[in-house]
Amino acid sequence: MSADATSLLRHRPFLAFWLARVCTASGFQMLTVAIGWHMYELTHNVLDLGLVGLVEFIPRVLFMLHTGHVADRYDRRKVAAICQAGQGLVALALVLGASTGSVSREMIFVLAFLLGSARAFEMPTTQALLPNIVPPGLFPRAVAASASAMQAATIAAPALGGLLYAFGAFWVYAPTALLYLMACTLVLSLPSRQQPATQGKATLESLLAGIRFIRSRPDIFGAISLDLFAVLLGGATALLPVFAKDILLTGPWGLGLLRSAPALGALLMSFWLAHVPIERNVGRIMFLAVGIFGVATIAFGLSTSFWLSLAVLVVLGAADMISMVIRGAFVQLETPDEMRGRVSAVNGLFIGASNQLGEFESGLTAHWFGTVPAVVLGGVGTLLVTGAWIKLFPTLAKRDKLH
Structure with missing residues (x-):
């Protein structure tokens, strides 16, 4: 293990931040598995699975x-804690609904909107919080290690959620509420920033500053928009309940493993990147990783073997992690601290579009063309976007270093 990696592990505020990320990521992944399976049990409609993602994205x-x-105006610790408490309340509402048998399609949509609202404020806040916790020299490794927290949770939590769902939805939602409480406590233990980076009330000019900053940096805009369109087209997460139940012929446990597989690949890759960070040819490596993501998506769509599907999803997750770490470190290092919250908010919109809106796109195309064709076409679309972005953003493709 390198000296820098050891120093990072001994950094107490980062460890608290890392554990909070594990808790909140675990809670969200368990909620996602349970809500997806619950909705499909209620309606047996693939379009509803996509609509859940759309409703989460709207906020x-x-x-x-x-x-x-x-994120730039107020104490980022308190903002993140409030968001995590809000997500815990969503879990509690599902606990009550499951215990009384009153969970409905409409209730899931309402709670998905509230969940998406809390996450909309949490994401830019936690992204902007990390550079305040670790010194700049450790930041690229901290990004990879922070990502590993989410991926570690994403491996265990979906599988655990699927297993617990076999005993009833209540046994998934109740532990989720406890995880959010733990995350809230850990975030509040972090050192407080002395004063907010942005003073004064929100104005249209200050609110739009993040958009203007990104537009003035072609490499940042290219990196963020590449992730948007690649994952928007190539993501198949919303359709995993259909693959688990109707194509690969497994139950909730199989769905949990399918959701965990990309995280396993991402976790292994994040451990590698935390110890051996990418320092040269970052542009070429990022585009190559996105291309591999597209190929893996096509392979998953065509697979009828459960174990082959798991293996392909592991590769997909590893490729996505490479792209995410390069993009995350690059954007944060190129952004001044007083702008990080607003830039992270725009970045969060792009990430949300690629994930939640991508789930809606997957559900809609599956409704039109069928589940397998929708996933395969999405993978092909990712490859086309990758080629187009190499031409549209040549300086990004040729970029050698992060900063």
Whole structure:
């Protein structure tokens, strides 16, 4: 283990931040598995699975400009803690609904909107918080290690959620509420920033500053938009309940393993990147990783073997992690601290679009063309976007170092 990696592990504020990320990521992944399976049991409609993702995404658009200002104006610890408490309340509502048998399609949509609202404020806040916790020399490794927290949770939590769901939805939702409480406590233990980076009330000019900053940096805009369109087209997460139940012929446990597989690949890759960070040819490596992501998506769509599907998803997750770490470190290092919240908010919108809106796109295309064709076409679309972005952003493709 390198000296820098050892120093990072001994950094107490980062460890608290890392554990909080594990808790909140675990809670969200367990909620996602349970809500997806619950909805499919209620309606047996693939379009509803996509609509859940759309409803979660809408708050990112509605509150995009305000989320960044809040992250730059107020104590980021308290903002993150409030968001995590809000997600815990969503879990508690599902606990009550499951215990009384009153969970409905409409209730899931309402709670998905509230969950998406809390996450819309949490994401830019936690992204902007990390550079305040670790010194700049450790930041690229901290990004990889922070990502590993989410991926470690994503490996265990979906599988655990699927297993617990076999005993009833209540046994998934109740532990989730406890995880959010733990995350809230850990975040509040972090050292407080002396004063907010942005003073004064929110104005249209300050709210739009993040958008203007990204537009003025072609490499940042290219990196963020590449992730948007690649994952928007290539993501198949929303359709995993259909693959688990109707194509690969497994139960909730199989769905949990399918959701965990990309995280396993991502976790292994994040451990590698935390100890051996990418320092040269970052542009070429990022584009190559996105291309591998597209190929893996096509392979998953065509697979009828459960174990082959798991293996392909592991490769997909590893490739996505390479792209995410390069993009995350690059964007944060190129952004001044007083702008990080607003830039992270715009970045969060793009990530949300690629994930939640991508789930809606997957559900809609599966409704039109069928589940397998929708996933295969999405992978092909990712490859086409990768080729186009190499031409549109040549300086990004040729970029050698992160900063």
